[in-house]
Amino acid sequence: MGFAWYRHPGLVVGGAIALALMAIAALGFVWTPFDPTRLALPDRLQGPSALHWLGTDHLGRDTVARLMVGAGNSLKVGLLSVALGLVAGTALGTWAASRNGSLLDEAVMRTNDFVLAFPAVLTAVMMVHLIGPGAANAILAIAVFNVPVFARLARSAALQVRSRDFVLAARAAGLTETRIAIAHILPNMAGLLVVQATIQFAIAILAEAGLSYLGLGTQPPAPSWGRMLYEARTYMQTQPWLAIFPGAAIALTVLGFNLLGDGLRDLVDPRARRART
Amino acid sequence: MTGPLLVAEALVRRYPVGRGGLFTPAARVAAVDGVDFTVEPGVSLGIVGESGSGKSTLARLAMALERPDAGRILFRGEDLNALSASDLRRRRRHFQMVFQDPYGSLDPRLTVERIVAEPLTVAEPGFDRRARRERVLAILEAVGLPTAALHRYPHEFSGGQRQRVAIARALITEPALVVADEPVSALDVSVQAQVLNLLMDLKERRGLTYLFISHDLAVVEHVADRVMVMLRGRVVESGPAAVLFARPVHPYTRALVDALPDFDADPADHAAGAFRLGEPGAAEAGACPLADRCPRAKARCRAEMPMLRALADDRHVACFEPLG
Numbered sequence: 001m002g003f004a005w006y007r008h009p010g011l012v013v014g015g016a017i018a019l020a021l022m023a024i025a026a027l028g029f030v031w032t033p034f035d036p037t038r039l040a041l042p043d044r045l046q047g048p049s050a051l052h053w054l055g056t057d058h059l060g061r062d063t064v065a066r067l068m069v070g071a072g073n074s075l076k077v078g079l080l081s082v083a084l085g086l087v088a089g090t091a092l093g094t095w096a097a098s099r100n101g102s103l104l105d106e107a108v109m110r111t112n113d114f115v116l117a118f119p120a121v122l123t124a125v126m127m128v129h130l131i132g133p134g135a136a137n138a139i140l141a142i143a144v145f146n147v148p149v150f151a152r153l154a155r156s157a158a159l160q161v162r163s164r165d166f167v168l169a170a171r172a173a174g175l176t177e178t179r180i181a182i183a184h185i186l187p188n189m190a191g192l193l194v195v196q197a198t199i200q201f202a203i204a205i206l207a208e209a210g211l212s213y214l215g216l217g218t219q220p221p222a223p224s225w226g227r228m229l230y231e232a233r234t235y236m237q238t239q240p241w242l243a244i245f246p247g248a249a250i251a252l253t254v255l256g257f258n259l260l261g262d263g264l265r266d267l268v269d270p271r272a273r274r275a276r277t
Numbered sequence: 278m279t280g281p282l283l284v285a286e287a288l289v290r291r292y293p294v295g296r297g298g299l300f301t302p303a304a305r306v307a308a309v310d311g312v313d314f315t316v317e318p319g320v321s322l323g324i325v326g327e328s329g330s331g332k333s334t335l336a337r338l339a340m341a342l343e344r345p346d347a348g349r350i351l352f353r354g355e356d357l358n359a360l361s362a363s364d365l366r367r368r369r370r371h372f373q374m375v376f377q378d379p380y381g382s383l384d385p386r387l388t389v390e391r392i393v394a395e396p397l398t399v400a401e402p403g404f405d406r407r408a409r410r411e412r413v414l415a416i417l418e419a420v421g422l423p424t425a426a427l428h429r430y431p432h433e434f435s436g437g438q439r440q441r442v443a444i445a446r447a448l449i450t451e452p453a454l455v456v457a458d459e460p461v462s463a464l465d466v467s468v469q470a471q472v473l474n475l476l477m478d479l480k481e482r483r484g485l486t487y488l489f490i491s492h493d494l495a496v497v498e499h500v501a502d503r504v505m506v507m508l509r510g511r512v513v514e515s516g517p518a519a520v521l522f523a524r525p526v527h528p529y530t531r532a533l534v535d536a537l538p539d540f541d542a543d544p545a546d547h548a549a550g551a552f553r554l555g556e557p558g559a560a561e562a563g564a565c566p567l568a569d570r571c572p573r574a575k576a577r578c579r580a581e582m583p584m585l586r587a588l589a590d591d592r593h594v595a596c597f598e599p600l601g
């Protein structure tokens with residue numbers, strides 16, 4: 001029996017959006033209908049047409065091309081910042097868990113709480129103000145607010161898994177500590193971490209857009225959704241599609257990854273697993 | 278004879294209570310406080326005691342899952358905690374454990390096949406998938422689970438069936454000793470007897486020796502050949518099951534036996550030394566822990582800790598004023 005996709009509509013829709021986005025971004029690396037950065041002032045501020053499907057911006061650049069390349073930039077920043085946060089946070093959290101109750105554990109977790117007390121996007125904005133604008137620094141800044149999220153999750157997950165009798169049972173069976181960590185502890189944490197990573201990804205996309213909107217993230221002329229929104233603000237009354245398309249791209253992406261995260265959460269919960277007969 | 282299977286020598290295990298201050302270490306209380314016992318091959322030992330008396334701690338010490346703070350645990354004459362880590366892992370196939378809670382002791386992410394085969398991957402690393410599966414199927418049949426269980430996950434089974442999976446896992450390496458820590462107390466009363474009968478049956482057919490832990494005297498009476506009664510980390514009475522249940526000499530054991538429904542103890546000395554259970558008094562060092570609730574208590578009971586001493590009929594008791 002195959003996967004009963006109709007039981008997981010959110011997962012399917014979210015997964016489809018995420019896949020489509022990745023396909024568009026991948027295509028954007030090799031082909032775009034127009035050069036996304038070339039100025040063509042005579043063609044500026046055109047509405048959607050057969051030639052420019054989604055119109056052109058105030059410098060005559062093709063919106064489809066800019067959205068495609070912008071997707072790649074958003075995904076790159078999201079992926080790298082979440083991956084950094086995931087790896088560093090999981091390491092920190094499991095390390096704290098292995099020293100549960102010590103002063104080090106306490107210090108790590110209180111620092112986490114401090115960082116988590118600030119809204120994610122605000123943390124990123126403050127960070128970039130400190131270390132300077134640019135895509136690489138945006139990745140770092142977004143990673144910084146991801147670290148405590150994963151550290152806290154990994155710590156509680158590792159503590160919870162370690163206290164279960166199946167870890168003791170594995171030890172009684174003669175498994176080494178390394179094998180126990182790989183065969184039992186990490187797999188029982190992985191689901192939670194992947195779900196969280198998907199949701200953090202949506203937040204990272206939003207943060208990247210926010211930073212770029214403020215001119216702190218991806219730097220012009222490289223296209224980014226956030227910057228496109230910023231540039232569109234003067235033309236809200238006359239050429240609203242300039243804001244609508246990048247805005248919709250951001251909203252759809254955030255929605256897609258949130259749906260995917262929620263769907264995965266249902267799926268990784270072993271109680272939700274069905275018998276395979 | 279080859280000598281005893283398992284010997285515990287003056288085992289002590291202390292745990293911190295509370296967290297202690299910034300500069301003061303947490304206070305430590307002994308969960309197991311100087312316990313000795315011997316398990317001969319084929320003579321199952323039952324351990325009874327109320328909640329918190331240190332039974333599970335003793336089980337983990339017996340399985341070398343924890344190190345004692347003092348004392349030794351010898352399996353077939355070898356001090357398990359003196360072995361190297363890899364030697365200890367190699368010995369583990371000979372002593373296995375069944376845990377109390379079959380919902381917690383089986384990894385929910387693994388199929389029954391992988392759960393049951395896991396100890397075999399350590400004990401018989403040379404086995405290929407086919408050989409492993411054959412062994413798994415054989416042991417599943419022995420514990421009364423269908424072949425179809427192989428590819429299922431723990432959550433698809435009832436508590437009783439899960440405990441069967443746990444038993445299969447414990448037996449797949451053909452151990453000589455099985456430590457069972459309250460193996461039925463987490464199960465519905467209706468399936469407790471089934472699982473107990475399975476354990477009894479396997480003991481017969483596979484020549485197993487159990488270290489069988491329970492807070493339920495009736496269950497222990499059923500399974501064990503010898504019995505040890507624990508109270509606050511210490512042994513208060515031990516001896517052959519038949520004698521100990523028919524004629525307990527320690528007032529505490531007596532109270533446990535009297536608490537059993539329809540147990541035919543001699544009604545003549547029924548009221549002789551019983552007291553109500555479940556009333557923990559203040560534990561004073563240098564006194565019998567039961568001194569303030571024992572009807573037989575004398576001045577000496579409040580001034581001195583009774584030590585375990587041998588009686589004539591192959592039993593031991595820690596009491597200044599034993600019954601009978």
Ligand SMILES: Nc1ncnc2c1ncn2[C@@H]1O[C@H](COP(=O)(O)OP(=O)(O)OP(=O)(O)O)[C@@H](O)[C@H]1O
Binds near residue numbers: 292308326327333
């Ligand atoms: N890992 C631990 N850390 C701290 N204290 C512990 C730990 N394990 C057990 N204890 C304490 O040691 C004492 C004995 O516990 P143990 O679990 O061995 O008792 P038990 O006889 O198995 O009880 P139960 O019938 O409830 O299972 C208890 O007071 C318990 O709180």
Ligand code: SF4
Binds near residue numbers: 528578
């Ligand atoms: S030593 Fe004294 S107080 Fe303790 S059980 Fe025996 S008679 Fe009772």
Ligand SMILES: [Mg+2]
Binds near residue numbers: 332333334458459
């Ligand atoms: Mg216990």
